[in-house]
Amino acid sequence: xxxxxxxxxxxxxxxxxxxxxxxxxxxxxxxxxxxxxxxxxxxxxxxxxxxxxxxxxxxxxxxxxxxxxxxxxxxxxxxxxxxxxxxxxxxxxxxxxxxxxxxxxxxxxxxxxxxxxxxxxxxxxxxxxxxxxxxxxxxxxxxxxxxxxxxxxxxxxxxxxxxxxxxxxxxxxxxxxxxxxxxxxxxxxxxxxxxxxxxxxxxxxxxxxxxxxxxxxxxxxxxxxxxxxxxxxxxxxxxxxxxxxxxxxxxxxxxxxxxxxxxxxxxxxxxxxxxxxxxxxxxxxxxxxxxxxxxxxxxxxxxxxxxxxxxxxxxxxxxxxxxxxxxxxxxxxxxxxxxxxxxxxxxxxxxxxxxxxxxxxxxxxxxxxxxxxxxxxxxxxxxxxxxxxxxxxxxxxxxxxxxxxxxxxxxxxxxxxxxxxxxxxxxxxxxxxxxxxxxxxxxxxxxxxxxxxxxxxxx
Numbered sequence: 001x002x003x004x005x006x007x008x009x010x011x012x013x014x015x016x017x018x019x020x021x022x023x024x025x026x027x028x029x030x031x032x033x034x035x036x037x038x039x040x041x042x043x044x045x046x047x048x049x050x051x052x053x054x055x056x057x058x059x060x061x062x063x064x065x066x067x068x069x070x071x072x073x074x075x076x077x078x079x080x081x082x083x084x085x086x087x088x089x090x091x092x093x094x095x096x097x098x099x100x101x102x103x104x105x106x107x108x109x110x111x112x113x114x115x116x117x118x119x120x121x122x123x124x125x126x127x128x129x130x131x132x133x134x135x136x137x138x139x140x141x142x143x144x145x146x147x148x149x150x151x152x153x154x155x156x157x158x159x160x161x162x163x164x165x166x167x168x169x170x171x172x173x174x175x176x177x178x179x180x181x182x183x184x185x186x187x188x189x190x191x192x193x194x195x196x197x198x199x200x201x202x203x204x205x206x207x208x209x210x211x212x213x214x215x216x217x218x219x220x221x222x223x224x225x226x227x228x229x230x231x232x233x234x235x236x237x238x239x240x241x242x243x244x245x246x247x248x249x250x251x252x253x254x255x256x257x258x259x260x261x262x263x264x265x266x267x268x269x270x271x272x273x274x275x276x277x278x279x280x281x282x283x284x285x286x287x288x289x290x291x292x293x294x295x296x297x298x299x300x301x302x303x304x305x306x307x308x309x310x311x312x313x314x315x316x317x318x319x320x321x322x323x324x325x326x327x328x329x330x331x332x333x334x335x336x337x338x339x340x341x342x343x344x345x346x347x348x349x350x351x352x353x354x355x356x357x358x359x360x361x362x363x364x365x366x367x368x369x370x371x372x373x374x375x376x377x378x379x380x381x382x383x384x385x386x387x388x389x390x391x392x393x394x395x396x397x398x399x400x401x402x403x404x405x406x407x408x409x410x411x412x413x414x415x416x417x418x419x420x421x422x423x424x425x426x427x428x429x430x431x432x433x434x435x436x437x438x439x440x441x442x443x444x445x446x447x448x449x450x451x452x453x454x455x456x457x458x459x
Contacts, residue, residue, distance in 0.1 A: 001114075001115040001118045001119055002115075002119055004111060004112060004115045005083065005112065005115040005116060005119050005121075008083050008086070008087065008112045008115075009083075011040050011044065011086050011090075013108075013112070014036060014037070014040050014086060014087070014090040015037065015040075017033075017036075017090070017105070018033035018034075018036050018037050018090075019033070021033040021036070021094070021098070021101075022034070025098065025101075028097055028098045029098060031097045031098075031148075032093065032094045032096075032097035032098040032101075034326070035093040035094070035096065035097050035138070035141055035145065036089075036090040036093040036094050037090075038093070038141050038145070039089035039090060039092065039093040039134070039137050039138035039141050040086045040089050040090050040093075042089065042137040042140070042141065043082075043085040043086050043088070043089035043133055043134040043137040043138070044082060044085065044086055046085070046133055046137060047080050047081070047082045047085035047086075047130055047133050047134075048076070048082040048085075051079070051080055051133070052076050052077040052079070052080070052082070053077070055077060055079040055080070056077045056079075057077050057078040057079040057126070058078060059074050059078045059121055059122070060078070060120050060121070060122070060123055074121050078121075078122055078123060078126050079123075079125070079126050079129060080126050080127075080129035080130035080133055081113065081116050081122045081126045081127045081129070081130035081131075082130060083112055083113065083115075083116050083122075083130070084112070084113040084116060084122070084126070084127040084128075084129075084130030084131045084134065085130035085131065085133045085134040085137075086134060087108075087109035087110075087112040087113050087131070087134065088109055088113070088130070088131040088132075088133070088134025088135050088138070089133075089134035089135070089137050089138045090105070090109060090134075090138075091105045091106045091108075091109035091110075091134075092134065092135045092138035092139065093138040093141065096138070096139075096142070096147050097147065113127045113130070113131055114127075145326070146365040146371075148371050148372055149364070149372050150267070150372075152267070152268060152269060152270030152457075152458075153268040153269070153361075153372075153373050153374060153375055153376045154374060154375045154376065154377075155269075155287035155288060155289055155375065155376040155377045155457065156287065156288050156377050157285070157286070157287055157288075158253075158286035158287055158288045158452075158454045174281070174282040174283075174284065175203060175204055175205040175206075176202075176203025176204065176205045176206030176281055177205035177206070178205075178228055178229035178230065179203065179205075179206040179207070179228060179229065179230045179231070179232060179255060179281065180206070180207040180209060180224035180227075180228040180230075180231055180232065181199060181203075181206055181207070181208050181209070181231070181232035181233065181234060181255055181257065182209045182211065182217060182220045182221055182224060182231070182232065182233050182234070182243075183195065183196055183199075183208065183209065183210045183211060183233075183234040183235075183259070184211060184214055184217055184233065184234060184235035184236075184239045184259070184260075185210075185211050185212060185213065185214050186214070187234040187235050187236075187239075187257075187259030187260060195234050195257065195259050195274045196208055196210055196234075198274040198275065198278065199234070199257070199274060199278065202274075202275070202278030202279075202281075202282070203278055203281060203282075206232075206281075207224075207228070209224065214239075217233075217235075217239060217242055218242050218246070221233065221242065221243050221246045222246055225246050225247070225249070225250040225252055226250070228252065229252065229253075230252055230253040230254065230255055230456075231243060231246065231247060231250075231252060231253075231254060231255070232254065232255025232256070232257060232277075233254075233255070233256065233257065234257040234259040234274075235257075235259050235260045236258075236259065236260015236262045236263055237260065237262045237263065237264055237265055237301055237434045237435050238260070238262075238434060238435055238436045239259075239260060240256055240265050240266070240300065240434070241298070241299060241300065241433060241434035241435075241436060243256075244291065244298050244299075244300055244453055245297070245298050247453060247454075247455075248291065248298060248449065248451050248453060251451070252454075253286055253454040253455065253456065254453060254454065254455045254456070255277060255280075255281055255455075255456050256269060256271055256277060256455055256456070257271070257274055257277040258271055258272065258273065258274070258276075258277070259274070262435060264301050265300050265301050265434075268301075268372075268373065268376060269287075269376075269455065269457045269458075270457060270458045271457070271458070276458060277456070279458060280456040280457055280458050280459075281456050283458070283459045284456075285456065285457055285458065285459045286454045286455065286456060286457075287376070287377075287454070287455060287457045288377055288452040288453070288454060289376040289377060289452060289453045289454075289455055290360065290361060290376060290377050290378065290379055290448055290449070290452060290453075291360065291448070291449035291451070291452070291453050292358065292360040292381055292446065292447070292448060292449065293445075293446065293447050293448070293449050294358065294431055294433055294440070294444065294446045295431055295440040295441055295444035295445070295446075296444070297431075297433045297438065298433070298449055299360055299433035299434045300360055300434060300453065301359075301360060301434045301435075302357060302358060302359050302360065302363075302432075302434065302435075303358040303360075303431065303432060303433045303434075303446065304355065304356055304357050304358060304431070304432045305344075305355075305356050305422075305424070305429070305430070305431050305432070305440075306342060306344075306353060306354055306355035306356050307335050307339045307354050307355040310335050310339065311331050311332060311335045311355060314327075314330075314331035314334055314335060315327045315330075315331040317331075318330055318331060332397070335354075335355075336354065336394045336397065337394075339354065340388075341353055341354045341387075341388020341389070341393075342354075342388075342424070342425070342426045343424075343425040343426065344356075344422065344423065344424050344425065345422070345423040345424075345425065346420055346421070346422055347420050347421055348421075351385070351387065351389065352387070352388040352389040353385050353386060353387055353388050354386045354387075354388045354393075354397075355385075355386050356383065356384070356385050356386075357370065357382075357383070357384040358381055358382065358383050358384075358446055359373065359381065359382030359383075359384075360381065360382075361373045361375060361376060361377075361378050361380060361381075361382065362374070362375070362378055362380055362382050362416055363382045366414065370382065370384070377452070379418065379448060380416045380417065380418060380448075381416070381417050381418065381419070381420070381446060381447075381448065382414070382416055383414065383415050383416075383417055383420065383446075384412070384413070384414045385412070385413050385414075386411060386412055387410075387411045387412070387413065388411075393411045396409060396410070396411050397409065397411045397412070418447065418448055419445060419446060419447035419448065420445070420446050420447075421443075421444075421445050422443070422444055422445070422446060423442060423443045424442050424443075425442075426442075429441065429442050431444075
C-alpha cells in the first residue's frame with residue numbers, strides 16, 4: 001500500500017497508464033487517455049488547489065492509525081484526498097470512453113483511494129469526498145468534449161425493388177454471386193492488409209476488380225452497374241460517395257466495404273471491417289438510407305460550404321495527437337483567424353456567415369462538431385451555421401467553443417429542413433460532399449434525393 005500510494009503521487013501512475021492507452025488502445029484508447037488526463041488535471045485543481053485551502057483539516061495521528069505506512073509528513077489539509085480525486089477522475093473518464101477496460105482501471109483507482117486510509121494520511125470521509133469530486137469533474141469534461149456513441153445508426157429494412165425485384169432473394173445468394181466489388185488502390189482492411197483475399201474467401205462467387213489508378217474508380221463502377229445485381233466498393237467515404245451516385249442512377253444495391261482513412265458511413269451502418277461487410281452480404285440484409293443532394297451531387301454523410309471544409313481538414317491534422325474535440329477548438333481558432341465571412345442568401349434571407357455544415361440526417365451532439373446520428377432514414381437535413389455579422393462574432397464563437405456552450409451561442413444556429421435554396425454572393429463557390437471538395441454553382445439547391453439508397457448492413 002505505501003508503494004501504490006507513492007506511485008500515484010503527482011498523478012505519475014495515471015500519466016503512465018494514459019501513455020500506454022494512447023499507444024496501444026487505438027482510437028478509443030487515445031480518447032480515453034486524453035479524457036483521463038483532462039479529468040485528472042481538473043480534479044487535482046479543484047481538490048488540491050481550491051478545496052484544501054477552503055477546508056482546513058488536520059491529518060490523522062498515530063492514535064487513529066497506529067499502522068501508518070508512509071514516513072513523509074503531510075502538511076496540507078486532509079480534506080479532501082487529492083489522490084482519491086485523481087484516481088476517481090481517471091477511472092470515470094476511461095469508463096466513459098473505453099468501457100471494456102473500465103473494470104481493472106476502476107479496481108486500481110479504488111486501491112489507490114484505499115491506500116490513503118490504510119497508510120494513515122486520510123480519514124475515510126476525505127477519500128469519499130475526493131472520489132466524488134473526481135467523478136464529478138470527469139463527467140463535467142463532457143461539457144467541453146462530448147463522448148461519442150459508436151453504436152450503428154438505425155434504418156428501415158428495404159423491400160425488393162428496381163430491376164432485381166423478380167429475382168431470387170438475396171438470402172439465397174450468400175456466396176456473392178452477381179455482385180461486382182471494385183477495390184480502390186490503397187484500400188486496406190481493418191488489419192492494415194490487402195482486403196481482396198478476405199473478400200474472395202468470404203464471397204467466392206463475387207467479381208473482385210482491383211484498380212491500379214484511383215481515377216479509374218468511376219468508370220469501373222459504371223461498367224459493373226450495367227450488368228451486376230449489386231455493386232460494391234472498398235475505400236473510404238470519398239470512394240463510397242462515387243459509388244452511391246452510380247448505385248442510385250442504376251437503382252441497384254450497394255456493398256460498402258470499409259477500407260479508407262475515413263469510414264464514417266460504414267461505421268454508421270455497423271461495418272467496422274471487411275468481415276462485417278462479407279457477413280452483411282451473406283445475411284442478405286438490405287436497408288434503405290436517405291441521401292442528401294447539394295448542387296446535384298449526392299452525399300450520405302455531410303456536405304458543407306464556406307470554411308467548414310478547411311475546419312475539418314485542420315482538425316483531422318491534429319486529432320490523432322490531441323483528440324478530436326481539442327483539435328476542433330484549435331482548428332476553429334485557426335480558420336476564424338485566417339478566413340473572413342462571406343455573404344449568402346438562404347431561402348431568400350441574406351446572411352453573412354463563416355461556414356455551413358449540412359448533415360444527411362439529424363446529428364449529435366448539438367454543437368458545431370456533430371459526430372453521430374441515430375437514424376439513416378429520418379428524411380431531414382441538419383443545417384448548422386456560424387454567423388459572421390454579429391458584433392465580436394469571432395471572440396464570442398471561440399469563447400462558446402471553449403466553454404462548451406456553442407449550441408446556445410447567438411452566433412450559431414441549427415435547423416432541421418428537407419430542402420433549401422442557396423445563392424452565394426462571392427467569386428468562388430467551393431462546396432464539399434462527403435469530404436470531397438468541388439467547384440459548385442453560385443445558385444443551387446440542397447435537398448433530399450427522391451430515391452433511397454439500398455445498402456447491405458449487418459442484421
